[in-house]
Amino acid sequence: MNCTAAASRWLAILALFLAGQALAAGPIVLTDAAHRELRFDEPPRRIVSLLPSLTESVCELGECARLVATDSFSNWPVSVRSLPKAGGLDDVQVEQVLRARPDVVLLARAPRARDQLRSLGLVTFEFESDSYADIARNITTVGLMLGVPERARSLNARIENSVTEVAAEARRGLAGRSPLVYYEVDNGPYGAGPESFVGEELRRLGARNILAPDLGPFPKLNPEYVVRANPDVIIISPDEAPDLVHRPGWSQIRAVREQRICSFPPEVRDTVLRPGPRIATGLKALADCLTRVSP
Amino acid sequence: MLIYLLGAVLLAGVSLFVGTSSLRTSLEWLRSPAALSDTVLWDIRLPRAVGAWLVGALLGLGGAIAQTLFRNPLAEPYLLGSASGAALAVTVCLLAVDTTMITGLAWMGGLGVTGAAFVGAAAGITLTLTLSRGVQQTANLLLAGVVVAFVLGALTSLLMLRSPDIWRAMQSFLLGTTGFLGWRSAALLALVFAVCAIPAVLLSRGLDALTLGEDTARSLGLPLGALRVGLLALLSLATAAAVSQAGIVGFVGLVAPHLVRESVRVNSRQLIIAAPLCGGVVLQAADLVSRWVIRPAELPVGIVTACLGGAYLVMLLWRRAQRE
Numbered sequence: 338m339n340c341t342a343a344a345s346r347w348l349a350i351l352a353l354f355l356a357g358q359a360l361a362a363g364p365i366v367l368t369d370a371a372h373r374e375l376r377f378d379e380p381p382r383r384i385v386s387l388l389p390s391l392t393e394s395v396c397e398l399g400e401c402a403r404l405v406a407t408d409s410f411s412n413w414p415v416s417v418r419s420l421p422k423a424g425g426l427d428d429v430q431v432e433q434v435l436r437a438r439p440d441v442v443l444l445a446r447a448p449r450a451r452d453q454l455r456s457l458g459l460v461t462f463e464f465e466s467d468s469y470a471d472i473a474r475n476i477t478t479v480g481l482m483l484g485v486p487e488r489a490r491s492l493n494a495r496i497e498n499s500v501t502e503v504a505a506e507a508r509r510g511l512a513g514r515s516p517l518v519y520y521e522v523d524n525g526p527y528g529a530g531p532e533s534f535v536g537e538e539l540r541r542l543g544a545r546n547i548l549a550p551d552l553g554p555f556p557k558l559n560p561e562y563v564v565r566a567n568p569d570v571i572i573i574s575p576d577e578a579p580d581l582v583h584r585p586g587w588s589q590i591r592a593v594r595e596q597r598i599c600s601f602p603p604e605v606r607d608t609v610l611r612p613g614p615r616i617a618t619g620l621k622a623l624a625d626c627l628t629r630v631s632p
Numbered sequence: 633m634l635i636y637l638l639g640a641v642l643l644a645g646v647s648l649f650v651g652t653s654s655l656r657t658s659l660e661w662l663r664s665p666a667a668l669s670d671t672v673l674w675d676i677r678l679p680r681a682v683g684a685w686l687v688g689a690l691l692g693l694g695g696a697i698a699q700t701l702f703r704n705p706l707a708e709p710y711l712l713g714s715a716s717g718a719a720l721a722v723t724v725c726l727l728a729v730d731t732t733m734i735t736g737l738a739w740m741g742g743l744g745v746t747g748a749a750f751v752g753a754a755a756g757i758t759l760t761l762t763l764s765r766g767v768q769q770t771a772n773l774l775l776a777g778v779v780v781a782f783v784l785g786a787l788t789s790l791l792m793l794r795s796p797d798i799w800r801a802m803q804s805f806l807l808g809t810t811g812f813l814g815w816r817s818a819a820l821l822a823l824v825f826a827v828c829a830i831p832a833v834l835l836s837r838g839l840d841a842l843t844l845g846e847d848t849a850r851s852l853g854l855p856l857g858a859l860r861v862g863l864l865a866l867l868s869l870a871t872a873a874a875v876s877q878a879g880i881v882g883f884v885g886l887v888a889p890h891l892v893r894e895s896v897r898v899n900s901r902q903l904i905i906a907a908p909l910c911g912g913v914v915l916q917a918a919d920l921v922s923r924w925v926i927r928p929a930e931l932p933v934g935i936v937t938a939c940l941g942g943a944y945l946v947m948l949l950w951r952r953a954q955r956e
Contacts, residue, residue, distance in 0.1 A: 409794070428793045523800035524745075525809065525932075549928075556929040557804070560811045561676045562652045565668065580744065585814025586676040589667070 365481055370446055370465040380484035381440030381460075387426060387450070390466050390613030391443045392417055394479050397614040398488050406437035413607065413615070426450050431457065441482070467554075469537045472496065472612050492614065499617035500541070507542045507624035516631035518544045519568040519592070524577050525557045534612050542624050544570075544631075560584060568592050569632050572623070575600040591632070599626035636909035640685050643916040647681035648673050650920050652928035675814065683813025683877065684919040684933075685912035686821035688884050690874040692911020693829055693904065695885030696892075697867045700839045700900050701860065702770055709885035712773070712864070713780035714871040717756015718749040719880065720784045722805050723791045726798040745805065746876045753872035756780055761864075768857060770846075808881030808934030810919045817877045824873040825908070828866045832904050835862050839900035881934050883941030884911050884918075890948060914940070 365377040385406045386392040392411035395404055401414065406421040423433040426447040434442060434454060441460045444450060451461045462482070464475050473493045480489020518539055520529040529535040531546045533554035539546055547566035548556065564586045571581065571592040578600045581593050592598060601609060601622055608619035649658040651672065661669030694709025701707075710716075725748035764776035792802055838859050841849040850856055874881070888911035892903055918936040925931055 425796060525800055525804035527800050552929055557932065559652050559923050559928055559930040561672055562928040564672060564676060565652055584812055585679055586671045589671045
């Protein structure tokens with residue numbers, strides 16, 4: 338099943354790549370996540386990115402110079418921090434975007450922001466950015482759009498290699514252990530299910546998720562669920578970690594009792610949670626901690 | 633009143649069977665205890681039910697005080713700015729921990745959500761009282777409360793927009809959560825409840841006179857100023873404690889006094905005694921619904937109280953319309 342999915346993903350990427358090659362000289366026609374077909378007579382020179390993972394993708398493709406503004410949360414690479422900031426998807430600063438005079442605005446699925454920007458005559462292109470498969474798909478699309486499909490192909494290959502390497506290293510490090518993991522996204526408590534991006538990362542590293550897939554990507558849990566599942570490892574923000582022992586019944590959980598906790602500072606957490614080109618870095622951080630604390 | 637107490641005991645019993653396990657598993661756990669089942673039943677489910685009752689009781693008490701003192705059936709415990717103050721403080725606390733966005737306020741992170749909520753609730757109420765220049769003018773007090781709620785609410789929204797990372801954590805606070813109420817919280821809440829309920833019942837003797845109007849109450853020799861100060865202090869403490877332990881649980885404080893008044897004819901003193909008992913049962917029931925409906929996940933308890941409370945108020949309106 339996985340092999341079929343991987344093969345079809347690569348076929349799709351290849352098809353997009355070939356389409357890109359064929360059209361390299363002429364106009365580029367691409368379909369965005371909202372199924373809108375957009376035609377670029379020439380690669381856009383001025384780009385506004387309203388999603389951190391897309392900002393990172395543009396820069397990893399060596400085209401950082403084309404960015405003229407980003408959303409407030411794009412903070413990598415360091416050079417984008419000095420660019421004008423145009424808010425977030427819920428509070429797009431339209432004036433800031435307009436002033437940047439972009440040829441295209443890259444954003445996640447956000448109908449309100451898109452409609453507002455399009456009503457002002459701006460060209461918008463939407464991306465799905467939730468899963469591991471979206472990373473390669475988005476890099477390929479951005480590569481085609483910017484007229485650098487070859488670089489996108491090699492970036493994707495590089496990412497895939499690093500991810501495979503990190504996963505293999507993690508499995509070696511875990512040496513047959515398959516820790517039962519609870520990843521807490523927020524203190525609701527909201528957990529990351531197997532269907533979420535983080536869930537995919539954990540699976541790749543050979544860890545087992547305490548959440549059942551039918552609970553959805555980020556369910557709000559009855560805290561009792563975690564106590565009953567008794568995870569070996571808990572991954573949680575550094576500020577919540579010291580309080581785990583005070584939650585009712587949680588001192589009985591193996592991970593809490595034996596201090597098998599992973600916490601990441603914000604800059605590392607970004608790489609873990611963003612489905613973008615730095616996924617191997619995030620995966621490595623997860624793998625290192627799992628290898629270190631797993632029983 | 634006895635029926636509310638019986639209801640509370642019954643619901644606490646039922647709460648032992650409502651969680652992530654099936655009814656049969658819970659029964660087996662009761663029959664043959666083990667380490668895990670003991671933890672789930674006695675350290676998670678029972679204190680959660682007791683804590684929910686206490687939070688509901690504090691909100692019911694706050695609601696009864698507010699509605700009687702302001703002689704307004706729409707008054708509720710949060711109208712003095714406690715909820716908006718707590719929400720803002722919790723946002724700042726989460727941001728202070730999460731980022732270096734707010735320099736100079738890093739100490740807020742050290743308070744934790746509970747501490748920040750309490751400090752924020754107290755600060756919100758103090759701000760309202762300062763703006764209304766004391767507690768003597770009801771209209772000023774209500775207006776100041778509305779202003780504080782709007783302005784602090786706007787600041788909270790602004791901070792949340794700037795940092796979507798804290799969005800989920802804030803939502804669980806804003807929608808109320810009973811999930812983490814353990815014996816520690818229950819003990820604290822019980823202490824605050826005792827500190828608030830006993831003086832409130834003692835002070836409530838004068839409240840019946842107040843229902844006849846402030847002038848009449850004054851002419852009857854009622855020390856109106858002292859009464860207001862005392863009752864508002866109790867209202868503030870009760871609400872701040874409830875908000876700090878369970879977030880902003882809506883509707884309970886508003887609905888509990890109405891439920892009592894609809895079922896029996898009570899004077900102000902009886903209302904001050906009965907509304908907490910009723911509020912406790914309402915939140916206990918809502919907590920059970922929140923853990924049962926989509927188990928093993930759960931609904932934020934504030935959504936349940938809003939739905940149940942809203943439905944009840946609509947029913948009340950219809951019944952009144954029919955009577956008229």
